[in-house]
Amino acid sequence: NAGVMQNPRHLVRRRGQEARLRCSPMKGHSHVYWYRQLPEEGLKFMVYLQKENIIDESGMPKERFSAEFPKEGPSILRIQQVVRGDSAAYFCASSPADRGGDTQYFGPGTRLTVL
Amino acid sequence: QKEVEQDPGPLSVPEGAIVSLNCTYSNSAFQYFMWYRQYSRKGPELLMYTYSSGNKEDGRFTAQVDKSSKYISLFIRDSQPSDSATYLCAMRSGANSKLTFGKGITLSVRP
Numbered sequence: 001n002a003g004v005m006q007n008p009r010h011l012v013r014r015r016g017q018e019a020r021l022r023c024s025p026m027k028g029h030s031h032v033y034w035y036r037q038l039p040e041e042g043l044k045f046m047v048y049l050q051k052e053n054i055i056d057e058s059g060m061p062k063e064r065f066s067a068e069f070p071k072e073g074p075s076i077l078r079i080q081q082v083v084r085g086d087s088a089a090y091f092c093a094s095s096p097a098d099r100g101g102d103t104q105y106f107g108p109g110t111r112l113t114v115l
Numbered sequence: 116q117k118e119v120e121q122d123p124g125p126l127s128v129p130e131g132a133i134v135s136l137n138c139t140y141s142n143s144a145f146q147y148f149m150w151y152r153q154y155s156r157k158g159p160e161l162l163m164y165t166y167s168s169g170n171k172e173d174g175r176f177t178a179q180v181d182k183s184s185k186y187i188s189l190f191i192r193d194s195q196p197s198d199s200a201t202y203l204c205a206m207r208s209g210a211n212s213k214l215t216f217g218k219g220i221t222l223s224v225r226p
Contacts, residue, residue, distance in 0.1 A: 004158075033212065042121075042203060043159070045213040056213060091158055095212070104214060106151075106158035 002027065004094050004107035005074075012113045013082045021077040021110045025094030032075040033104060034067060037089040049075060082114045118142050121204055121217030129225050134191040138204035138217045141185065145206040145215075148180050150189045153201045153219070162202075163189065194224045 005024040013019050025032050034046040048056040049069035060067070064082075069075040079086055089111050093104040121138045128134055136150075147166055151159035163178040165171045165187075171178045177190040187206070191198055204217040 031212070033214075035214075035216075040218075042119075042216040042218040043205075043214070045215070048212055059213065103161075104212075105161065108158045111156075 004029075004092055004105055006090075006092050006107040006110050008110060009108060010111050010113070012115065014115050015083055016081050019079040019082050019086070019112055021079075021090050021092075021112070023075040023077070023092030023094075023107060025075070025092075026096075026105055029094035029096050029105075031095045032069050033093045033095075034075075034077050035091045035093065035106075037091060037109075039088070043091065046077070079112075082112075084114045087112055087114045116141050118215050119204065119206060119217045122220055123218075124220035125223060126220055127223045127225060128194055130194060130196060132194050132224070134194050134198070134222060134224075136189040136191075136202050136204075136220055136222070138187050139185055140187075140206060140215075142206075142208065142215070143182075143185070144208035146209050147207050148178070148187050149205040149214070150176075150178055151203040151205055151216075153203060155200075159203060191222075194222075196224045196226050199223050 007022050032049045035043040037043050045059040047060050047067045064080045066078045089109045091109045093106045095103045119140045150163040152162050153159045165178045165180045168180050168182040175192045179188045201219045201221045203219040205214040207214050
């Protein structure tokens with residue numbers, strides 16, 4: 001049973017380029033969460049999605065960041081016009097249902113470096 | 116004041132020691148409490164989950180929650196070098212699914 005999959009594992013972008021991070025939830029899971037981990041900081045919630053719906057985006061920066069979880073295919077976190085401050089590890093987690101968050105399983109992360 | 120505060124590290128102990136990791140929080144709405152372990156360059160792995168106040172034991176690990184003091188703890192007995200990792204406390208209210216994490220503490224168990 002494959003776990004949460006994220007790709008790419010490492011992504012290098014120059015300032016001003018776009019970054020696309022992909023997350024495939026565990027089989028049978030329909031809820032996806034994105035978190036960001038900055039150096040020397042804990043994990044910070046960004047967005048919570050179900051298929052074709054954004055449930056909670058209270059942690060998303062107001063500009064340049066967007067997320068989607070289409071009916072078919074992986075969830076995508078998109079960062080437009082990246083800046084050096086976007087360099088971080090981005091983690092995706094999935095759960096089978098909104099049962100209190102106790103069953104959020106994390107992927108290995110995508111490490112974004114902005115040059 | 117941050118919602119979740121975690122004891123700063125790093126922490127280094129000899130093999131076989133009992134380790135105590137702690138977090139405090141300010142949001143009284145939190146009801147679900149978790150501990151995650153994160154090895155270097157890996158994703159967080161769920162270790163323990165507790166609902167409301169009380170204790171939970173799983174092998175060498177014991178999680179405690181004291182809601183009256185807004186304080187949670189993770190105890191590791193007979194610590195092993197393989198326990199060397201970063202430990203993150205996390206919690207959430209019943210109202211939504213987002214987890215609020217502490218900053219994490221890096222534990223090193225010396226052989």
